[in-house]
Amino acid sequence: xxxxxxxxxxxxxxxxxxxxxxxxxxxxxxxxxxxxxxxxxxxxxxxxxxxxxxxxxxxxxxxxxxxxxxxxxxxxxxxxxxxxxxxxxxxxxxxxxxxxxxxxxxxxxxxxxxxxxxxxxxxxxxxxxxxxxxxxxxxxxxxxxxxxxxxxxxxxxxxxxxxxxxxxxxxxxxxxxxxxxxxxxxxxxxxxxxxxxxxxxxxxxxxxxxxxxxxxxxxxxxxxxxxxxxxxxxxxxxxxxxxx
Amino acid sequence: xxxxxxxxxxxxxxxxxxxxxxxxxxxxxxxxxxxxxxxxxxxxxxxxxxxxxxxxxxxxxxxxxxxxxxxxxxxxxxxxxxxxxxxxxxxxxxxxxxxxxxxxxxxxxxxxxxxxxxxxxxxxxxxxxxxxxxxxxxxxxxxxxxxxxxxxxxxxxxxxxxxxxxxxxxxxxxxxxxxxxxxxxxxxxxxxxxxxxxxxxxxxxxxxxxxxxxxxxxxxxxxxxxxxxxxxxxxxxxxxxxxxxxxxxxxxxxxxxxxxxxxxxxxxxxxxxxxxxxxxxxxxxxxxxxxxxxxxxxxxxxxxxxxxxxxxxxxxxxxxxxxxxxxxxxxxxxxxxxxxxxxxxxxxxxxxxxxxxxxxxxxxxxxxxxxxxxxxxxxxxxxxxxxxxxxxxxxxxxxxxxxxxxx
Numbered sequence: 001x002x003x004x005x006x007x008x009x010x011x012x013x014x015x016x017x018x019x020x021x022x023x024x025x026x027x028x029x030x031x032x033x034x035x036x037x038x039x040x041x042x043x044x045x046x047x048x049x050x051x052x053x054x055x056x057x058x059x060x061x062x063x064x065x066x067x068x069x070x071x072x073x074x075x076x077x078x079x080x081x082x083x084x085x086x087x088x089x090x091x092x093x094x095x096x097x098x099x100x101x102x103x104x105x106x107x108x109x110x111x112x113x114x115x116x117x118x119x120x121x122x123x124x125x126x127x128x129x130x131x132x133x134x135x136x137x138x139x140x141x142x143x144x145x146x147x148x149x150x151x152x153x154x155x156x157x158x159x160x161x162x163x164x165x166x167x168x169x170x171x172x173x174x175x176x177x178x179x180x181x182x183x184x185x186x187x188x189x190x191x192x193x194x195x196x197x198x199x200x201x202x203x204x205x206x207x208x209x210x211x212x213x214x215x216x217x218x219x220x221x222x223x224x225x226x227x228x229x230x231x232x233x234x235x236x237x238x239x240x241x242x243x244x
Numbered sequence: 245x246x247x248x249x250x251x252x253x254x255x256x257x258x259x260x261x262x263x264x265x266x267x268x269x270x271x272x273x274x275x276x277x278x279x280x281x282x283x284x285x286x287x288x289x290x291x292x293x294x295x296x297x298x299x300x301x302x303x304x305x306x307x308x309x310x311x312x313x314x315x316x317x318x319x320x321x322x323x324x325x326x327x328x329x330x331x332x333x334x335x336x337x338x339x340x341x342x343x344x345x346x347x348x349x350x351x352x353x354x355x356x357x358x359x360x361x362x363x364x365x366x367x368x369x370x371x372x373x374x375x376x377x378x379x380x381x382x383x384x385x386x387x388x389x390x391x392x393x394x395x396x397x398x399x400x401x402x403x404x405x406x407x408x409x410x411x412x413x414x415x416x417x418x419x420x421x422x423x424x425x426x427x428x429x430x431x432x433x434x435x436x437x438x439x440x441x442x443x444x445x446x447x448x449x450x451x452x453x454x455x456x457x458x459x460x461x462x463x464x465x466x467x468x469x470x471x472x473x474x475x476x477x478x479x480x481x482x483x484x485x486x487x488x489x490x491x492x493x494x495x496x497x498x499x500x501x502x503x504x505x506x507x508x509x510x511x512x513x514x515x516x517x518x519x520x521x522x523x524x525x526x527x528x529x530x531x532x533x534x535x536x537x538x539x540x541x542x543x544x545x546x547x548x549x550x551x552x553x554x555x556x557x558x559x560x561x562x563x564x565x566x567x568x569x570x571x572x573x574x575x576x577x578x579x580x581x582x583x584x585x586x587x588x589x590x591x592x593x594x595x596x597x598x599x600x601x602x603x604x605x606x607x608x609x610x611x612x613x614x615x616x617x618x619x620x621x622x623x624x625x626x627x628x629x630x631x632x633x634x635x636x637x638x639x640x641x642x643x644x645x646x647x648x649x650x651x
Contacts, residue, residue: 068564068644089568095644096566107561107648111260123249124566168565 286526367455580632
């Protein structure tokens with residue numbers, strides 16, 4: 001088992017290294033392959049968009065990248081740590097420490113004040129309630145929601161909810177932000193605000209960001225594009241060279 | 245997540261769904277309340293019976309004439325005069341007996357000054373107080389001297405003392421029975437009611453000889469209404485009954501094919517039967533309470549399962565944010581336990597209120613015992629763990645991907 005690498009750059013420049021990743025679903029004896037040997041490497045500080053139509057396998061890839069699911073075959077090294085063979089508890093730890101999730105439907109806990117929503121990952125990391133709240137308020141302030149800490153998610157707008165979700169993703173200082181259709185439930189104006197926030201996090205804070213989307217307008221904010229089709233990577237290169 | 249936070253989360257989850265938490269809790273409240281109150285009632289009933297048994301005196305049996313079959317006609321108690329003072333004295337000589345107290349009795353209107361009261365007047369020997377284990381609260385009892393001299397002295401029960409003398413001290417005062425003045429020499433300690441519910445303190449006791457010669461003119465001079473006898477020890481009660489039966493059959497010249505012309509009733513066996521009924525009652529009440537607690541527990545499991553299904557997405561989100569299986573398991577288990585323990589606390593409080601109400605509005609004094617409370621609390625926590633575990637286990641084994649996708 002690999003040790004947790006405190007300073008990843010000492011080990012490798014790569015944040016993510018996918019080697020021959022395959023994923024199949026089984027129903028009885030019938031095997032349905034979804035990913036056919038994905039090879040992708042992503043460096044620290046990259047801003048990558050993964051595109052593909054439904055059925056292309058991008059959700060499956062996203063789940064594997066997010067340590068929510070394990071691949072059928074191949075190797076996935078995340079932040080210097082082999083992740084494809086981890087147990088449930090080790091995966092939970094990886095999700096907690098290394099990845100910050102942003103979802104399409106925001107996925108805030110409805111009956112919990114914003115500050116506690118943001119503080120939740122810290123509690124699972126073992127931080128005391130008091131410190132967790134303090135750090136949560138700091139993050140909310142950074143994303144411009146410092147005055148809303150005691151409100152409930154349904155008392156603020158969709159764009160604001162997504163900012164809360166981003167604050168929550170950032171609160172454990174993860175190596176990677178993984179955003180699944182982060183603007184899917186937002187109008188165009190709010191979408192571009194959220195994407196600008198991601199851009200700023202990437203450019204000013206050097207945060208590695210991976211977004212999964214099917215909207216070209218959203219994907220365009222990223223610097224690099226990975227296109228999936230039928231479980232294969234059909235394009236992997238700079239956004240500027242891609243034909244969206 | 246540490247335990248403190250897990251508890252806070254559990255309370256918050258309850259606060260988020262107050263109606264549901266309240267209704268779920270209601271099952272446990274009723275269950276725990278029922279168990280605690282039922283056990284308390286059962287305990288108080290058997291405590292009451294124990295008190296009455298000890299008030300009867302220990303190892304006591306009653307010997308009374310009758311139950312003889314003469315020409316097919318069975319005479320009732322008190323109608324026959326087959327039992328005599330000599331019989332009682334003979335039984336007292338048996339080694340299996342400690343004391344035998346012959347008794348004659350008749351209700352009289354007793355009076356002191358201008359007040360009067362209807363009381364049972366009993367002619368007894370000093371052995372009576374031994375058998376009944378009865379002491380004087382004030383003054384003294386009469387002894388053999390008063391028996392021999394057939395003195396006009398009386399020892400009165402607390403009820404008679406209250407009704408005739410009120411607040412003033414009865415000792416040395418005069419009490420008139422059948423218009424003959426007696427001197428009150430003692431007031432007995434209160435015994436309360438007997439097994440049949442009669443007030444034992446509502447009686448006047450005079451020396452047997454005095455009663456027989458001056459008050460109760462009934463039947464043959466030597467005959468007695470009944471006798472109270474005390475066996476030498478608890479283990480000798482059966483022997484004593486047998487010995488007395490044999491002795492009386494010989495003394496009364498009863499042939500082998502004839503029935504006894506007396507009855508010996510062992511009060512301990514009656515008391516045991518009563519005690520058995522009380523125990524059965526306690527068990528029955530406890531069982532009824534336990535069933536409602538069980539139903540409450542199943543209610544908890546039901547609601548927790550619904551809650552797990554309903555909060556599948558929340559579980560997925562928590563897992564994505566780093567919750568381990570253990571965290572999810574603990575979260576749901578703690579919720580179940582918190583509901584149970586809160587319900588248990590409210591249940592105990594309600595049972596306490598119920599016991600106060602019963603004590604105030606019925607003749608029964610019901611006290612909640614610490615044991616009952618501890619049992620109920622432990623039971624409700626165990627119910628919470630037992631019925632909360634399955635739903636919690638289910639929640640914790642959800643796959644994060646599927647839980648997140650759940651709508």
